[in-house]
Amino acid sequence: MTIQTIGVLGSGTMGSGIAQVAAQAGLAVILYDVSDDMLGKAISQIDTQMKRAVEKGRMTEEQAWGVVGRISVTTQLADLKPCGCVIEAAPEKLELKQALFQELDSIVNLEAILATNTSTLSVTQIGAGSAYPARVVGMHFFNPPPLLPLVEVIGGAATSEATIQATLDLARQMGKTPVRVKDVPGFIVNRVARPFYLEGLRLLAEGVADYATIDKLVRGGGRFKMGPFELMDLIGLDINYAASHSVYNAYFQEPRFRPSLLQQRMVESGQLGRKTGKGWYDYNA
């Protein structure tokens, strides 16, 4: 069964990005949020992106209208009834996500997939909010979704094989490259990338080199696009610190994932990276 209509819950950066990706792939999208304001902003942002794509010749005007035209917005969860899949991109609060899935149980038909874009919570635990956890799956997009091709498809302990296969297909239909992952904290990327930041921070804390030299060696010695400190500044030190913290705790304080005191101090002082004008580097200069 090919999915023709998908719902997206939450119109923040991830939600609106996912909606755009789906609409660009020709799917009808119903974008839900509790706030009309947020929905308005999301649509005008997608609209701006499409106009830019037309200006740059990556898309015809007709195609751009098509993308925007395929997205409808609502503040009523009941409007998601026709969706073959609902992708939840609400704030990272377990109770909120569980409640949304419980409510969706009685709205969408039984074959519909309920996917969560969580990056830090357990898919299994979110699925426990639904009466039909076999259809609950993780579908983890990367920020910004229109640019990054990867989607982690996460099967929870109760997720059915059919749900996983259908989600892998949907990701491909959306033009993405899916990888299949077990439900462990951080999945693949957020977990395997931890040492990149944490060892960088340890090297700095031990005074082996300054942050700029560490970045230079990782970039120039290893052909990474960015060193750990530049990348932390781009991601946001608060976000990056929270990710380390969450993986560390989810693995029962496994020492490999122990967060950095240096980074904590930076976060406490509000030096969060590019978004505040200063992180490890100064962006106001």
Next chain:
Amino acid sequence: MSNILIIGDSPLAAEMAALAGQAGHTALAYLFNQHGPESSPLANIPLWLQETADSLDLIVEAVVSSRLLKQHTIQRLSDAFVGANEPILTAALNASVAEVSQWTAHPANVVGWAALPPLGDAEVIEVAASIRSDPVMVSRAQEFLASLGKEPALVNDSVGGVLPRVVANLVNEAAFALMEGVASAEDIDQAMKLGTNYPHGPLAWGDQIGLDQIVGIMAALGESYGPDRYRAAPLLNRLVQAGMWGKRAGKGFYDYPIE
């Protein structure tokens, strides 16, 4: 142009020899794949190597899979070759420069270097001085790396250096994830390349660096900082024990056709 002796069990040694040759140096390479110190490759120094003893300008060592083997190699090198004038560049991947300096008769001559395969891709190579390194020797080490077209970047003496320590831990974490069945090797590599823009998948990179080398780096970090944080993934140990060191052995996380 200088006469350089390059010795080691790391793919870095072969890559360094090729680079030195391209740069116009006379590069003598003594490469081996020995695992374990029982049979020190320098127990009997080959005749051709003995004959070069007096003409060497600089020695590069890259023995990374075993610290004991590194010690034997450095000691034999020191006894047989090193006079007061030749810098010894030791790969700081699995020992501190200070420690290695104590294995020679000329501690001031020992300078650290650190990099990872593929060395051809590296624009910058780290150089580490120990507390005992002679600044003249450090300068000569930097000049040598610059002659290869690489920018030397000075860092403090620390086991594993900067880049090898970061990357060895990435490979190790990916090995843990593979061992736990989180995803297939291909999917783990794909995810890291696409999700966070890494230049290589960590498992394929581990195969290229050499899994014995990764285990060597992790073991040295464990000895230095305590094993809690730097425990090698059991899967990594098992692959190395089985002789599956990666690309060089034809088998590692992936299979490689032997040409």
